[in-house]
Amino acid sequence: MHPSEIRSRLSLFPFEKGLTAHLADNFNVVDQAVGEIALKQGDPVNRIPLYLIGESKLCRYSAAKDKQYVICHVKPGETCPTSLVAALTKQSSAVTGIAIKPVKKLLIPIYEVQYLQDHYDSWNRFVLKSMTKGYNQILSSFSGAMTKTVEQRIQEFLHLECNPAEGHKIKITHEELAEEIGSSRVVVTRTLKKLEDAGVVSLYRGRIFLKIGTGATHDFVEPIKA
Secondary structure (H helix, E strand, O other), X not given: OOHHHHHHHHOOOOOOHHHHHHHHHXXXXXXXXXXXXXXXXXXXXXXXXXXXXXXXXXXXXXXOOOEEEEEEEXXXXXXXXXXXXXXXXXXXXXXXXXXXXXXXXXXXXXXXXXXXXXXXXXXXXXXXXHHHHHXXXXXXXXXXXXXXXXXXXXXXXHHHHOEHHHOOEEEOOHHHHHHHHOOOHHHHHHHHHXXXXXXXXXXXXXXXXXXXXXXXXOOOOOOOOO
């Protein structure tokens, strides 16, 4: 990626011009294919990513339950909040990062962080905002898992992820959906079948169609009574 394009992509971030130029001129952009793992849970964190294109999900594995949970997603204009925390506190990665859309990201070595902190106020504001946002996302994820039914969590996720331009289609497996909402594949499959019987969704291999009228994508469907 040419430095001019990097500068253009970095406009997504709330950085001052001097910081944008410094980042574009001094650090490399790497590609990450869909399904590729950038960092595994327990790995040392040596670089902080700035997402220019694409999206990754951050997952945490629970040995006690032998399950993997999606903690949050990272999109263009954002960084991985757990990488920030790990880098600043010299800890290993608490999550595994997996690309779900083709990614281009600029990588900043952690030995450069002190320089950025000392010279650019916009960097420090960005770090604080990113850590706060990540913390709130994690709290929201666990709060939803504790207070909402599986059916509610499934419907909320589908409404957020469906694309009217693609006919309200979501490309996702039952296993992936279970990871996203913090449940098991068996429970998710059973709940989806219940929603299909009620006419809320149509199920196909690796795809779910949300059966709602055009323009009603954000209308929440009330949970089906047991």
